[in-house]
Amino acid sequence: MDICMVIRTTGLAFDDRVRKECLSLVRLGQEPCILVLENANKRTSGYTEYGVPFDAHGLLSRRIFKSGEMIGMKLAELHLRFAAALLRNPPEVLWLHNVELAGLIPVAALLRRLGLCRRTIWDQHELPPAWMLESHFGSWLLKCLMERCDAVIVANEERRRYLIERLGVGIKDKLHVLENLADRVFSSLPRASLPGALEGWLAGEPFLLAQGGAAPNRRLEELVEAVMGVDSIRLVVAGPCLQGKFAALKAQWGNKLLKKVYFAGMVPQYDLAAFVDHAIASVILYDSSLANLRLCAPNRLYQALARGTPVLVGSNPPMARIVNENGSGVVITGDGEDVQELRSAIREVASSFRALAMQADWVRDRYTWEQQDETVLDILGKTEA
Numbered sequence: 001m002d003i004c005m006v007i008r009t010t011g012l013a014f015d016d017r018v019r020k021e022c023l024s025l026v027r028l029g030q031e032p033c034i035l036v037l038e039n040a041n042k043r044t045s046g047y048t049e050y051g052v053p054f055d056a057h058g059l060l061s062r063r064i065f066k067s068g069e070m071i072g073m074k075l076a077e078l079h080l081r082f083a084a085a086l087l088r089n090p091p092e093v094l095w096l097h098n099v100e101l102a103g104l105i106p107v108a109a110l111l112r113r114l115g116l117c118r119r120t121i122w123d124q125h126e127l128p129p130a131w132m133l134e135s136h137f138g139s140w141l142l143k144c145l146m147e148r149c150d151a152v153i154v155a156n157e158e159r160r161r162y163l164i165e166r167l168g169v170g171i172k173d174k175l176h177v178l179e180n181l182a183d184r185v186f187s188s189l190p191r192a193s194l195p196g197a198l199e200g201w202l203a204g205e206p207f208l209l210a211q212g213g214a215a216p217n218r219r220l221e222e223l224v225e226a227v228m229g230v231d232s233i234r235l236v237v238a239g240p241c242l243q244g245k246f247a248a249l250k251a252q253w254g255n256k257l258l259k260k261v262y263f264a265g266m267v268p269q270y271d272l273a274a275f276v277d278h279a280i281a282s283v284i285l286y287d288s289s290l291a292n293l294r295l296c297a298p299n300r301l302y303q304a305l306a307r308g309t310p311v312l313v314g315s316n317p318p319m320a321r322i323v324n325e326n327g328s329g330v331v332i333t334g335d336g337e338d339v340q341e342l343r344s345a346i347r348e349v350a351s352s353f354r355a356l357a358m359q360a361d362w363v364r365d366r367y368t369w370e371q372q373d374e375t376v377l378d379i380l381g382k383t384e385a
Contacts, residue, residue: 003032004091006082011038012048016269016299020183020369022052024376035085057081079103090116097123105145119381123153127292133166143167146174151379153178156318158295176379180299182306183369192274201262207234209279211300214241217287219336224261226342235261238275276303281310281349285336288316308361312345328360
């Protein structure tokens with residue numbers, strides 16, 4: 001089976017969900033390939049580190065216009081380039097990622113009409129934008145797009161129920177839940193030392209890990225303020241941090257910021273295990289004002305559990321459900337907006353670390369991506385590998 005995954009992503013080295021999906025397909029005897037636009041915006045091809053061929057495209061419009069400018073033109077060029085590539089070499093199964101590539105669904109319909117494509121899969125890492133869920137036109141459009149797909153993937157059962165409530169039971173059979181669990185490749189990585197620079201900065205003190213914690217809506221400012229009020233606990237932030245956000249934090253906290261908070265930048269998925277292993281807890285917070293964030297159960301939550309590391313999470317339903325059912329961490333009553341509550345939770349993690357770590361270690365094999373291989377088979381429309 002010829003399966004082409006089409007995605008726009010920061011970089012394949014950082015896209016753990018695509019890696020896990022591809023490896024599931026390989027285990028099921030399929031031969032996936034990836035058509036991608038990365039932030040590097042370079043035209044190149046080759047093989048990923050997990051052995052799947054990829055074809056990366058670059059956009060002329062991205063070289064001409066700055067980030068945030070002429071978004072419509074860039075999106076149009078992206079669709080034209082991807083559509084041309086698919087028409088030149090049509091796959092049997094087209095696996096589209098995220099709402100931003102919804103414009104390729106009509107291309108998939110054309111390929112099917114020509115007898116060149118058998119199945120269309122729409123993999124929604126995130127919920128569709130609010131305008132598609134909260135307006136009559138947007139809901140109608142979203143439902144039409146879903147109906148033209150053979151399968152629509154969502155990240156958890158809460159999101160599935162939310163979409164059914166918004167769009168009606170007519171799409172129920174289209175929706176498949178593929179949770180962003182950590183796989184055994186990640187969970188079985190050997191325990192490694194932290195980078196020397198980070199080790200020296202820590203000076204033996206325990207730390208909390210905020211994976212992706214500098215991204216918008218992750219309550220980084222509140223978490224930093226909470227950590228500032230807890231002695232002998234430091235914070236390591238893995239993931240990109242906008243220069244403006246760092247400058248604002250530096251202006252607020254001065255030199256104390258760099259003594260208590262370490263910004264590690266982007267960390268490849270395989271290297272991230274060491275950060276998780278040495279943390280006393282992984283902190284996962286999402287502003288709950290938006291449905292997409294409120295109903296989030298991110299990869300970083302499962303990565304911590306897969307390595308036996310406790311977690312500190314907000315009350316967002318999917319995360320709270322998981323942590324409450326296995327006792328592997330602390331769930332606050334809010335979403336991280338209350339600094340004092342966060343500070344109390346950090347102290348609770350520190351004082352109960354041994355018990356939480358034992359519980360997290362006990363459940364580390366309960367949430368593994370490989371358990372979902374049968375779901376992937378069902379998404380492909382096959383009953384056996």
